[in-house]
Amino acid sequence: MNVTLDGYIAAPGDDIGWGGPPSDELFQWWLDRERASGLSLYGRKLWETMSSYWPTGDQQPNATPAQIEFARNWRDTPKVVFSSTVDKVDWNTRLVTGDAVAEITRLKAEDGAPMGICGATLAGAAMRAGLIDEYALATYPVLVGGGTPFFTALDSWVNLTLVETRTFPGGVVLTRYETKR
Numbered sequence: 001m002n003v004t005l006d007g008y009i010a011a012p013g014d015d016i017g018w019g020g021p022p023s024d025e026l027f028q029w030w031l032d033r034e035r036a037s038g039l040s041l042y043g044r045k046l047w048e049t050m051s052s053y054w055p056t057g058d059q060q061p062n063a064t065p066a067q068i069e070f071a072r073n074w075r076d077t078p079k080v081v082f083s084s085t086v087d088k089v090d091w092n093t094r095l096v097t098g099d100a101v102a103e104i105t106r107l108k109a110e111d112g113a114p115m116g117i118c119g120a121t122l123a124g125a126a127m128r129a130g131l132i133d134e135y136a137l138a139t140y141p142v143l144v145g146g147g148t149p150f151f152t153a154l155d156s157w158v159n160l161t162l163v164e165t166r167t168f169p170g171g172v173v174l175t176r177y178e179t180k181r
Contacts, residue, residue: 033136044121105129
């Protein structure tokens with residue numbers, strides 16, 4: 001997830017404009033990450049944001065080669081949307097209206113490619129249930145003072161091992177951690 005230095009994925013009013021467009025280098029990192037994912041799991045809010053742009057992102061004027069590839073990969077990658085209010089999904093996507101933790105647990109038990117969890121509320125439920133194996137944060141050098149936090153309240157500590165750090169243009173710092181089991 002993209003996150004502010006003070007730990008928010010959205011400023012008050014669900015404003016996600018604090019980060020601006022990612023550098024080409026960071027965008028390529030996210031594209032490579034998406035290519036490695038066999039399934040993307042979305043909460044409603046991020047699904048609505050992504051599905052409002054990426055189905056035709058490759059047809060936008062001035063789309064870069066990486067953005068064209070991201071749009072194509074986004075459409076082709078299987079996706080699951082967890083929502084009780086969304087009534088229709090497209091682009092290689094299925095809708096789950098029931099218990100997200102139970103479905104993620106079931107999906108993890110299958111022998112498949114890595115899954116990505118997209119959206120703070122969905123990720124928070126997975127965090128509390130101990131279902132996240134890796135955290136990847138692109139931290140932007142901005143403080144927004146409030147909004148939607150990336151991390152949720154947890155019932156117990158989660159110990160992590162740092163596996164990657166990288167600095168991108170604009171002062172964005174990527175940190176990737178694996179969960180110690």
